[in-house]
Amino acid sequence: MARLGVETLEALNKKSVSMAYSIDDLDWARPIDRSKRWSPDGIAPLTHLPSYARLGPEHRLRYNQLFAVGVCEQFVWFEQHLLVPVLQRLLAEQPDMPPLLREALEHFVIEEHKHSEMFWRMCEKAEPAMYPAREFELFNVSGPQGLALNFLLARPRTFLLWIWAAIFFEERTVDYCRQYRRAEKAAPGELDASFVELHEFHFKDEARHYQLDQHLLTWLYDPEPMWKRRLAARMFKVLMRSYVSPRRTSRRILEVLGAEFPDLKAAAIPALLAELPLLRTSRSFHQAAFSRDAVGKTMELFAEYPEHDGLWELFVLEGKHGPREVPV
Numbered sequence: 001m002a003r004l005g006v007e008t009l010e011a012l013n014k015k016s017v018s019m020a021y022s023i024d025d026l027d028w029a030r031p032i033d034r035s036k037r038w039s040p041d042g043i044a045p046l047t048h049l050p051s052y053a054r055l056g057p058e059h060r061l062r063y064n065q066l067f068a069v070g071v072c073e074q075f076v077w078f079e080q081h082l083l084v085p086v087l088q089r090l091l092a093e094q095p096d097m098p099p100l101l102r103e104a105l106e107h108f109v110i111e112e113h114k115h116s117e118m119f120w121r122m123c124e125k126a127e128p129a130m131y132p133a134r135e136f137e138l139f140n141v142s143g144p145q146g147l148a149l150n151f152l153l154a155r156p157r158t159f160l161l162w163i164w165a166a167i168f169f170e171e172r173t174v175d176y177c178r179q180y181r182r183a184e185k186a187a188p189g190e191l192d193a194s195f196v197e198l199h200e201f202h203f204k205d206e207a208r209h210y211q212l213d214q215h216l217l218t219w220l221y222d223p224e225p226m227w228k229r230r231l232a233a234r235m236f237k238v239l240m241r242s243y244v245s246p247r248r249t250s251r252r253i254l255e256v257l258g259a260e261f262p263d264l265k266a267a268a269i270p271a272l273l274a275e276l277p278l279l280r281t282s283r284s285f286h287q288a289a290f291s292r293d294a295v296g297k298t299m300e301l302f303a304e305y306p307e308h309d310g311l312w313e314l315f316v317l318e319g320k321h322g323p324r325e326v327p328v
């Protein structure tokens, strides 16, 4: 079934070749500007909490920078530890895969490897002291979560939640790039140029990946029996719940902020930590991250699949049939 607005695999494969860029097309020699923000503010969760107002300009700037670096780590984790292993397994274990889809997934894997290299390099360039080795310093999943996820990802034809994770996170990635573009257009030069460039290059591939995810939905998910689809949706809901109430990375970033600004440890940081559960119902945070404006296509897909009917209760602003009129 052709999906609205999704190009054919043939067209996507051609673009993978014609639009290919190298990591050295980015200007790695340009120094990072520490006096500037590295990310648009609205996408950073703590900016939506009441006690964010307690932070002074220098604290806010530093939080913004740490958040931007945390996002780089999150992209590496998602692309390198979740998506690439699944795609490589599918390529190895599905000899009957249609050749055009195989070609598309091969491009996909190469591009995600390139992105991980770009994001690690940016972490090292922005925070050399924090990254003596390429290890996650800000983004993290718990030990049990990591083990469970590895078990599931090793069986991608049984546990199909990864397809929904790919759809949601890749549209979030595309939206993230769009927010950089918007911020740059509204106030040129206000964000650090290297981060703007990084996300601009990432966008070149991700807009295409997002379409490819929908081909995967058609080829690999739609023909599966309802029990597998329900299981995938239930597992995906567990994953989504932790994104609707982000805690672990935010806590870690506050820890780093506290080490750099010990005066925040007495009141501002404990207050922000105590307020983290408010994100679950923050309308402005949901507007930035879980609304039809931010991830409209994904919301449309959730609504199309009845196994996701239980997901809507996580969203403050959106319901299956459109934006909620009465807040939950």
Ligand SMILES: [Fe+2]
Binding pocket: 079, 111, 112, 115, 202, 206
């Ligand atoms: Fe990517």
Ligand SMILES: [Fe+2]
Binding pocket: 079, 112, 170, 205, 206, 209
């Ligand atoms: Fe991608």
